[in-house]
Amino acid sequence: MTRKPESELMELADREVDDAATLGGLTSDERAKVDAVGELGELVRGHLELSADAVADAKFARAWDQIEKRIALASDAEAPTGANTETAETAGGGGGLWRRAGRWFDRYRGHVITGAVSASAVAAIALYVHAPVDEARRSGSGQPIDVRPAAYRPAELESLDTPGGVSSVFHLEEEDGRTTTVIWVTPQDQDMVEDL
Amino acid sequence: MNKPGQRASIGRDAVDDQALVAGAKAGDRDAFRTLFERYHRRAFALALGVVRNPDDALDVVQDAFVKAHRYLDKFEGTSSFYTWLYRIVMNLSIDHLRKHRRARPVELDEQQLEEQASDDSLLPKLLGGNPGRALLDKQIRARIDQALSELSDNHRSVLVMRELEGLSYEEMAQAMGCSKGTIMSRLFHARKNMQKRLVDLMDGRAAVIDGDAPADAGEASDGDDDAKPREAATAVRSR
DSSP states (O other): OOOOOHHHHHHHHHSSOOOHHHHTTOOHHHHHHHHHHHHHHHHHHHHHHHHHSOEEEEEHHHHHHHHHHHHHHHHHHHHHHHHHHHHHHHTTTSSEEEEEHHHHHHHHHHHHHHHHHHHHHHHHHHHHHHHHHHHHHHHSSSSSSOOOOOOOOOOOOOOOOTTTEEEEEEEETTSSSSSEEEEEEOOOOOOOOOOO | OOOOOTTTSHHHHHHHHHHHHHHHHHHHHHHHHHHHHHHHHHHHHHHHHOOOOOOHHHHHHHHHHHHHTTTGGGSSSSSSSHHHHHHHHHHHHHHHHHOOOOSSOHHHHHHHHHHHHHHEEEOSSSSSSSSHHHHTTTHHHHHHHHHHHHHHHHHHHHHHHHHHOOHHHHHHHOOOOOOOOHHHHHHHHOOOOHHHHHHHOOOSOOOEEEEEOOOOOTTSSSSOOOOOOOOOOOOEEEE
């Protein structure tokens, strides 16, 4: 009997050659080799599958989180270049814009809610802190302050000290009732005044 | 555990996958998550088998699912989702190996391993025909792990693809971008080297056939891809 080349035995083991007659005609050693190839395969496969099964679910859960983040980042990066697609979807009446907005909201739902709650809290604190000022404003007229002089009265000068001379103050009544005030100064030394 | 040759494209799963893929294409995040939950461990086992480091394998799985999501529109559904996914996982695993290649070139490493293994051959028995029981033994598993790690990257990749995914020689050739002969050669030497490293775990007697490897143009020094293996004499040795 012609001995089979080992490559043929391997092909038989891998079922690349589906020849029952060939398999039946093998010697015991050849048959054992075919079986050993299968056995080695089971050892390798079993070892790798058990190794994969030994990895904790939490690790894969973290891996999925990373995958999700990277997909979201990739989608965001592609969004500007995907403007034509978006337009086409909108034009086609497929609600692409709404769907995209919905997807965005779904993706950032947590951020949106956190932001809204934070903004509300800040607004509430601001209202609380500034409430006394507003109350003070509310207690006034609420109108611009009208500044008026206390009285309209002309100046009243009865005397004036003038260095180097003597001054006199005259109040001249005019016809319309108004009063003009005149200050007359007489120098003590006429010559000195002329020198100036 | 999956049986050898099991394909994701058969049975009810494939139909479900198609619906999930359609949903994921339409933006249904839960559909894509279901696909992840369905295949992440299988993809991880494949990546782990090739890159060997669990953290690196997890990175590969992450990258693979991100890439799958990105190119989901290009998935036409002619094959199953997992068939498509494992190609991505496999390509990324091989890319990972290239980026983190060890100091010595893989080609030299393979030649060396093939030379070392050339005076031995496929062995008729490993662990008494009960691999399921053997896998309960931590020491045996550690030995298998060590043996896998000592294979060259190319040998290990082919062995993992074949044993874990049950790919045909032709499918592996397509996935790795090489000839069927190269795949056969790598697979043959990978098995032979694994057996050599696990030989002391054997019980019973072992037979050795001298030099009967499939010729490989890509890695061996002579012959074309589909060259026929040589006939060889058989020697039997006892332990």
